[in-house]
Amino acid sequence: MINETHPNCVNCDVRYKSIFCDLNAEEAAILNSYKNTIVFKKGQSVFMEGAYPRGLYCVNSGKIKITQIGIDGKEQIVHLAKDADVMGYRAILSGDKYSCSAVAMVDSSLCFIPKDVFYSLVERNSKVALQVIHLFSKELRVAENKITNIAQRPVKERVAQGLLLLKECYGCEKDGCTVNIVITREEIANISGTTRETAIRALFELKEEKIIELNGKKIKILKQGALLKAANVFD
Numbered sequence: 001m002i003n004e005t006h007p008n009c010v011n012c013d014v015r016y017k018s019i020f021c022d023l024n025a026e027e028a029a030i031l032n033s034y035k036n037t038i039v040f041k042k043g044q045s046v047f048m049e050g051a052y053p054r055g056l057y058c059v060n061s062g063k064i065k066i067t068q069i070g071i072d073g074k075e076q077i078v079h080l081a082k083d084a085d086v087m088g089y090r091a092i093l094s095g096d097k098y099s100c101s102a103v104a105m106v107d108s109s110l111c112f113i114p115k116d117v118f119y120s121l122v123e124r125n126s127k128v129a130l131q132v133i134h135l136f137s138k139e140l141r142v143a144e145n146k147i148t149n150i151a152q153r154p155v156k157e158r159v160a161q162g163l164l165l166l167k168e169c170y171g172c173e174k175d176g177c178t179v180n181i182v183i184t185r186e187e188i189a190n191i192s193g194t195t196r197e198t199a200i201r202a203l204f205e206l207k208e209e210k211i212i213e214l215n216g217k218k219i220k221i222l223k224q225g226a227l228l229k230a231a232n233v234f235d
Contacts, residue, residue: 163179
């Protein structure tokens with residue numbers, strides 16, 4: 001974990017994509033004076049499930065997985081965070097412990113904002129409060145869909161949906177097809193709510209159908225339309 005002195009919130013492009021997009025220059029300067037930028041190396045924990053939050057994290061650059069441990073002790077990936085996403089706000093606003101853990105999937109730069117500063121911004125700026133409400137609403141909708149998917153959808157559909165989620169969240173490499181994340185089969189299983197072995201079988205089926213190509217921990221989507229169909233998702 002390495003402390004950094006940048007970026008500056010006043011002219012940070014990422015801020016304009018985050019819940020802090022509506023801050024005026026004075027508020028952005030206040031935010032900048034209190035925040036710290038921290039680099040987490042790949043595999044490092046940002047925060048742990050069961051710990052009390054000290055503040056909010058905003059992803060300046062990087063890829064973070066938000067995980068929860070089930071009753072069987074198995075890790076479940078409940079969310080993927082990317083640039084401009086914020087983490088830890090639910091625990092702060094509820095005054096509770098973290099219900100999930102956050103781990104860097106690649107070397108990631110995060111801005112840490114003390115919770116009293118976050119409270120102050122929410123209280124002073126109704127637009128920030130509205131952005132937080134929108135986040136709560138979006139997370140609730142995603143959680144409801146995930147519960148339905150795990151209960152009702154076949155594993156192959158869920159794995160295909162997981163691949164589409166990875167592409168939506170992190171984009172593709174220069175070839176326009178290879179998902180821009182190095183991800184293990186175990187992590188794909190954790191996103192899809194299944195076992196590693198079952199996820200591997202589903203990936204192999206998609207490969208045999210020439211919908212995807214597997215190259216180590218890299219995944220290339222060869223047929224976007226066919227993957228959408230496999231995921232039972234249509235444009």
